[in-house]
Amino acid sequence: MPDPKPAETKIVTAAILVIGDEILSGRTQDKNMAWLAGRLNDIGVQLREARVVPDIEAEIVAAVNALRAKFDYVFTTGGIGPTHDDITADSIAAAFGVGIDHHPEAMALLTRHYETSGIEFNNARKRMARIPDGASLVNNPVSKAPGFRIENVYVMAGVPTIMQAMFEEIAPELVGGPKVLSRTIGAGLPEGRVAEKLGALQETYPDVSMGSYPYFRQGEVGTNLVLRSIDKTALDAAYDDLAAYLKEEGASVVETT
Amino acid sequence: MPDPKPAETKIVTAAILVIGDEILSGRTQDKNMAWLAGRLNDIGVQLREARVVPDIEAEIVAAVNALRAKFDYVFTTGGIGPTHDDITADSIAAAFGVGIDHHPEAMALLTRHYETSGIEFNNARKRMARIPDGASLVNNPVSKAPGFRIENVYVMAGVPTIMQAMFEEIAPELVGGPKVLSRTIGAGLPEGRVAEKLGALQETYPDVSMGSYPYFRQGEVGTNLVLRSIDKTALDAAYDDLAAYLKEEGASVVETT
Numbered sequence: 001m002p003d004p005k006p007a008e009t010k011i012v013t014a015a016i017l018v019i020g021d022e023i024l025s026g027r028t029q030d031k032n033m034a035w036l037a038g039r040l041n042d043i044g045v046q047l048r049e050a051r052v053v054p055d056i057e058a059e060i061v062a063a064v065n066a067l068r069a070k071f072d073y074v075f076t077t078g079g080i081g082p083t084h085d086d087i088t089a090d091s092i093a094a095a096f097g098v099g100i101d102h103h104p105e106a107m108a109l110l111t112r113h114y115e116t117s118g119i120e121f122n123n124a125r126k127r128m129a130r131i132p133d134g135a136s137l138v139n140n141p142v143s144k145a146p147g148f149r150i151e152n153v154y155v156m157a158g159v160p161t162i163m164q165a166m167f168e169e170i171a172p173e174l175v176g177g178p179k180v181l182s183r184t185i186g187a188g189l190p191e192g193r194v195a196e197k198l199g200a201l202q203e204t205y206p207d208v209s210m211g212s213y214p215y216f217r218q219g220e221v222g223t224n225l226v227l228r229s230i231d232k233t234a235l236d237a238a239y240d241d242l243a244a245y246l247k248e249e250g251a252s253v254v255e256t257t
Numbered sequence: 258m259p260d261p262k263p264a265e266t267k268i269v270t271a272a273i274l275v276i277g278d279e280i281l282s283g284r285t286q287d288k289n290m291a292w293l294a295g296r297l298n299d300i301g302v303q304l305r306e307a308r309v310v311p312d313i314e315a316e317i318v319a320a321v322n323a324l325r326a327k328f329d330y331v332f333t334t335g336g337i338g339p340t341h342d343d344i345t346a347d348s349i350a351a352a353f354g355v356g357i358d359h360h361p362e363a364m365a366l367l368t369r370h371y372e373t374s375g376i377e378f379n380n381a382r383k384r385m386a387r388i389p390d391g392a393s394l395v396n397n398p399v400s401k402a403p404g405f406r407i408e409n410v411y412v413m414a415g416v417p418t419i420m421q422a423m424f425e426e427i428a429p430e431l432v433g434g435p436k437v438l439s440r441t442i443g444a445g446l447p448e449g450r451v452a453e454k455l456g457a458l459q460e461t462y463p464d465v466s467m468g469s470y471p472y473f474r475q476g477e478v479g480t481n482l483v484l485r486s487i488d489k490t491a492l493d494a495a496y497d498d499l500a501a502y503l504k505e506e507g508a509s510v511v512e513t514t
Contacts (some may be wrong), residue, residue, distance in 0.1 A: 021468055024304045025439070025484065026294030028470070030287075033309070037283030047281045049316070052290070052307035055468070056389030059306070082449045083469040084456035159471065182282070192339045193380030199341035211278055211312070212340040213285070214416065226284065 011230075014040055015067040017047040019060055019088050020078040020158055023052050031051075031160045032077045039167060044176025045073060057077060060091035068153050073174065075095035075167075078158030080147065083122040088155060089148070093132035096150055103131035106146050113144040139169040178230040183239045185225045188252035190214070194223055197245050205238040207231050224256065271297055271330040271342035271433035272306040274320050276345050277415055280309050280335075288417045289334045296424060301433025302330060312336060325352075325410050330431065331426075335415030337404060339381040345412060346405070350389035353407055360388035363403050370401040396426040416454045435487035440448075440496045445509035447471070451480050454502050462495040464488050481513065 016036055022028040030052065037047040048071060053059040060079075061201045067074045079088030093100035106129035114121035128145035131137065138147035138154065142165045147156045149170070187194060191214045202210045208229040215222050225242060229235040246253045273293055279285040287309065294304040305328060310316040317336075324331045336345030350357035362403045370376035385402035388394065395404035397410065399422045404413045406427070413423045444451060448471045459467045465486040472479050482499060486492040487490035 001284070012360075018354040021466065021485075022470060022483065023290070024307065025437070025483075025485065026292055026298065026304070027292045027439075028292045033280070034283045034286045037281055041283065047283070048311060050281065050307075050309035054305060055346070079467065081471065084452070084459050085466075085468050113391040119447075122449065122453065124456070161473075180282070182284075190376075192376070192379065192382040194382070195339040195341070196379065199381070202341050209278065209342075211342050212338065213279060214338065216416075216418075226279065226282075228278075228282065 009230075012045045012073070012175065013048045013071045014045045014075060015051070015071045015079065016047060016071040017060075018052040018054065018078060018158075019075060019076055019091075019165075020052075021085070022056050023078075024054055028090075028099065032158070032163050035164060036075060036077075036167065039171070041180055043171060043174055044179045045070045045174060046177075046180060055085050055087055057087055057091045057094060058087065061095040064092060064095040064153060068151065072152060074153045076153065076155045077163050080128065080145065080155060080157055082127050082145075086127065087132050089132060092135075092153065092155055093151060095130060096134075098133040098150075100130055100132045102126060102129045103135075103137065103148075105137055106131055108223045109146070110144060127244050138166050141165045141169070156233050180230055181232055181235050182228045183235060183244060184227070184245065184256045185239070186222060186252075186254040186256045187225055187244060187246050188220070188222045189246065189249065190221045191223045193249070193251075194225065194246070198242070201238060201242055201245075204241070205229075205234055207234050208238040210238070224240060236248065266487075267434045269302045269330070269432065270305045270326040270328045272328045273304060274317075274324060274331060274333045275307065275415075276312065276317055276333055276335040276348075277309075278342070281311055285328070289338045289415070289420050292417065292421060293332060293334075293424065296428070299439055300428060300431055301436045302431060303434075303437060312342045312344055314344055314348045314351060317345065318352040321349060321352040321410060325408065326447060329409060331410045333410065333412045334420050337385065337402065337412060337414055337432045339384050339402075343384065346387050349392075349410065350405060350414055353389060353391075355390040355407075357387055359383060359386045360392075360394065360405075362394055362505040363388055366403070367401060392408060395423050398422045398426065423448055437485050438489055438492050439483060439485045440492060441484070441513045442496070442500060442503065443472075443509075443511040443513045444482055444503050445477070445479045446503065446506065447478045448480045450506070450508075451482065451503070452508050455482065455499070458495060458499055458502075460499070462486075462491055464491050465490060465495040467495070481507075 079086045135148040135150040142162045156163045211226040213224045330507045392405040392407040399419045468483040472480045
C-alpha cells in the first residue's frame with residue numbers, strides 16, 4: 001500500500017542539543033542554534049526544539065533519548081575535544097546502550113594528521129578517536145577530529161566554524177521535506193493595533209503561521225509580521241490580505257527579510 | 258532537627274525556557290539566555306538547563322512541568338504580548354491546572370497606562386492582562402504589560418530590554434545560594450597539550466569544575482582554561498597549580514575574564 005501522503009508533504013523535524021557548561025554559565029554566547037536553524041530550513045528540515053545541558057552524562061543521556069524519540073534528526077554541538085570535560089561521545093554511547101572504543105578509521109586519520117603536523121598524538125588526543133560502536137564518522141575538514149552519526153543523531157563540534165564545516169559534510173545525506181517559506185511585513189503600527197486583524201487572518205489561513213514581533217527603533221514603534229508556510233499560494237494570499245488591511249489603516253508597509 | 262547543611266551551602270538552581278517560533282526559525286538570535294545566566298550567577302543561582310520551544314501549548318506545558326519539578330526556579334521569556342501567537346499565559350495556566358482570567362490589578366494598570374497615552378485599550382491589548390489564577394504580577398517598568406509569577410515559575414517578556422527590566426524587579430525576592438566563582442587562564446598551548454594535566458588536576462580538586470575551550474586567533478592556537486567553584490580556597494589553589502604547570506611547560510599564561 002502506498003504511503004497515504006506523498007513524500008514531498010511529509011514534514012521533517014529536528015532538534016539541537018547544545019552541550020556545555022560554558023553556555024549555561026553565560027561565558028559563551030551560543031551561535032550554533034540560529035545558524036543551524038537557517039541551514040536546516042534551507043534543506044527542508046524544521047528545527048522544533050533546542051536544549052542546552054551541562055557537561056553531566058545523565059543530563060546528556062536524558063536529553064538525547066527524549067529528543068531522538070521525538071524528532072527525525074537530532075544535532076548535538078560541543079564536548080568532543082581531548083579534555084576530561086569532553087564527555088559527549090561516552091554519553092551518546094550510554095544513551096544508545098552501546099560500547100565505545102577508539103575507532104580504527106578515526107585513529108588512522110588522526111595518526112596521519114599529527115604525524116604530518118609533527119605534533120605528538122598523545123593519550124588525550126586519542127580520546128578524540130573514541131566513537132560509539134555502530135556509529136559512522138562525520139568528516140571534520142577544519143581540525144580533523146571527526147564527529148559521528150549514530151541512527152538519527154549527529155554529533156558535531158561546538159566551535160562554530162568547525163560545526164558549520166561538519167554540517168556541510170552531513171547536509172547532502174539529510175532528507176528534507178517541504179521548505180518553510182517566509183514573508184515579513186514591517187508595519188509602522190504598534191502590535192496592539194494589528195493584533196485583532198492578525199488573529200482573524202490566522203483563522204482564515206490555518207496553514208500560514210503568523211508571528212508578530214514588536215520593534216522599537218529611534219522612538220518609532222512598529223511590528224514585524226512574519227508569515228510562514230510550506231504553501232506558497234496560501235502564503236502570498238495571506239500576505240496580500242494583511243498588506244491591504246495595513247494600508248487601509250494608513251500604516252507604512254515594507255516587505256523586509 | 259537542624260538542617261544538616263547550613264543554608265549558605267545549599268546550591269540553588271534554575272532553568273530558562275525560551276518560548277517562540279522566531280528563535281527556532283533562526284530569524285531571531287536569542288540574547289536572553291546568556292544575559293540571564295550571568296545575572297543569576299551574580300545572586301547565587303546556577304543556570305542548569307535551557308530549552309527553546311515553539312508557540313505550541315502542549316510543548317510549553319510539557320517543558321514547564323519538566324523544568325519546574327527539577328529546578329528551584331524557572332524563568333520563561335516570550336509570548337506575553339497582545340497577538341494570537343502569544344500563548345504563554347494560557348499555557349502556564351494549563352501546566353498548573355488552574356484557570357485564567359483578566360487580572361483586576363493588571364487591568365487597572367493597563368487601563369491607566371492606555372488612558373494616559375491616549376491609546377485605545379482594545380480587546381487584543383486586554384489579552385495582556387490575562388493572568389493564571391493564583392499568580393502574582395511582575396512589574397514591567399518599560400512597557401507596562403506585566404509578567405507574573407506562579408510558584409517557582411517567573412514569566413517574562415521576550416524583548417531583551419523588557420525582560421531585563423522585569424528581571425531586576427524580581428531579583429530582590431530570589432533566594433540565592435553560594436555564588437560560583439570563576440578564574441580563567443588564557444594559555445598559549447593547544448588543548449591537546451594541556452588535557453592530561455587538566456584531567457589529573459580535576460581529580461585533585463573535585464570541587465573545582467574545570468573547562469577547556471580552544472581558541473584560534475590570527476593563526477595562534479591556544480586554550481582558555483576556566484576554573485569554577487563555590488570554594489575560593491580550592492579555586493585559588495587549583496589555579497596556582499595549573500598556572501605553575503603551564504609556566505614549566507613554557508606556555509604563555511594570562512589571567513583573563
